Amino acid sequence: MKIAVLPGDGIGTEIVEQAVRVLKALDLKFEMEQALVGGVAYDAHGHPLPESTLKLAKEADAVLFGAVGDWKYDKLERQFRPEQAILGLRKNLGLFANFRPAICYEQLTHASSLKPELVAGLDILIIRELTGDIYFGQPRGKRTSPDGNFPGAEEAFDTMRYTRPEIERIARVAFEAARKRSKRVTSVDKANVLETFQFWKDVVTEVHKDYPDVELDHMYVDNAAMQLVKAPKKFDVVVTGNMFGDILSDEAAMLTGSIGMLPSASLNASKQGLYEPSHGSAPDIAGKGVANPLATILSAAMMLRYSLDQEEAAQRIENAVKKVLAQGLRTPDIHSEGTTKVGTREMGDAVLKALG
Numbered sequence: 001m002k003i004a005v006l007p008g009d010g011i012g013t014e015i016v017e018q019a020v021r022v023l024k025a026l027d028l029k030f031e032m033e034q035a036l037v038g039g040v041a042y043d044a045h046g047h048p049l050p051e052s053t054l055k056l057a058k059e060a061d062a063v064l065f066g067a068v069g070d071w072k073y074d075k076l077e078r079q080f081r082p083e084q085a086i087l088g089l090r091k092n093l094g095l096f097a098n099f100r101p102a103i104c105y106e107q108l109t110h111a112s113s114l115k116p117e118l119v120a121g122l123d124i125l126i127i128r129e130l131t132g133d134i135y136f137g138q139p140r141g142k143r144t145s146p147d148g149n150f151p152g153a154e155e156a157f158d159t160m161r162y163t164r165p166e167i168e169r170i171a172r173v174a175f176e177a178a179r180k181r182s183k184r185v186t187s188v189d190k191a192n193v194l195e196t197f198q199f200w201k202d203v204v205t206e207v208h209k210d211y212p213d214v215e216l217d218h219m220y221v222d223n224a225a226m227q228l229v230k231a232p233k234k235f236d237v238v239v240t241g242n243m244f245g246d247i248l249s250d251e252a253a254m255l256t257g258s259i260g261m262l263p264s265a266s267l268n269a270s271k272q273g274l275y276e277p278s279h280g281s282a283p284d285i286a287g288k289g290v291a292n293p294l295a296t297i298l299s300a301a302m303m304l305r306y307s308l309d310q311e312e313a314a315q316r317i318e319n320a321v322k323k324v325l326a327q328g329l330r331t332p333d334i335h336s337e338g339t340t341k342v343g344t345r346e347m348g349d350a351v352l353k354a355l356g
């Protein structure tokens with residue numbers, strides 16, 4: 001088995017280094033190969049997702065990804081910006097199912113900006129469709145406006161669209177995931193305004209007929225944004241499109257008060273996956289050795305579970321993370337009075353030790 005390791009930009013290299021140390025300590029048989037991605041790849045090869053990196057990712061059973069992006073690339077033409085690497089990997093590997101758990105760890109309940117009683121025990125799974133919607137829909141571009149409020153004016157446009165098979169497959173992923181949890185799915189849409197999301201709602205409802213043991217409800221995205229801060233624990237599995245999922249998953253992550261703790265997985269139909277922390281490249285703290293490596297370490301655990309079929313090793317990592325939290329070790333992002341502040345590498349050391 002092969003893992004492509006793509007640390008990327010900013011804190012990416014620091015956090016991935018710790019996850020790689022943890023993976024190596026497991027004594028499992030897999031090969032790891034590193035490559036450049038994002039801004040550093042643009043600097044070295046003139047493209048954020050060089051052919052060689054894409055080839056490595058395609059051949060691998062799983063990709064361990066750090067983060068991409070830095071303000072210094074903001075002025076580049078869109079196709080050369082670091083973010084295009086992650087979009088390119090998703091599209092080229094067909095990674096349509098994005099799992100973003102938002103779990104509030106017992107010891108971190110007070111890190112949330114919400115009242116502790118609202119978030120204690122929170123465990124939501126956001127399933128975001130990742131290869132369709134307005135992020136990839138054609139046509140898109142700039143032109144002279146042919147109609148609308150200002151005919152003849154300069155205009156930019158994107159296209160929101162979903163085909164039936166795209167909605168069907170993500171709905172199935174959500175219902176299957178719910179079967180392993182509390183058997184409840186909330187499908188988030190904007191069916192009151194958008195054709196695309198009326199269709200989404202209709203197709204999800206049809207697919208639901210195959211899962212009568214799972215409870216399904218529908219919610220408009222604006223209401224979902226509100227309910228997430230009002231009563232987040234009412235949610236279990238949330239399934240939604242690419243753009244709404246992008247926004248709601250950040251909101252849900254923040255409820256836990258510790259985005260530095262949250263892993264994510266993006267899977268295709270053959271269980272090949274890309275695993276990355278839910279947070280970004282944090283250029284402001286890059287190179288300082290203070291970034292929280294736990295989201296990446298937990299992403300490595302998800303990788304073992306979903307793509308490499310190593311459930312036991314996945315649990316070993318997750319238990320080790322719980323142990324270091326119980327020991328009171330905290331990187332600055334989750335530090336509070338009465339706990340011990342540690343840096344990126346020290347946190348990695350502690351997880352390694354806790355593996356047992």
Ligand code: IPM
Nearest residue numbers: 069083084086087245246249
């Ligand atoms: C995410 C990020 C990406 C997205 C960006 C970096 C392209 O925000 O993974 O949520 O919009 O999907």
Ligand code: MG
Nearest residue numbers: 246247249250
């Ligand atoms: Mg996002």
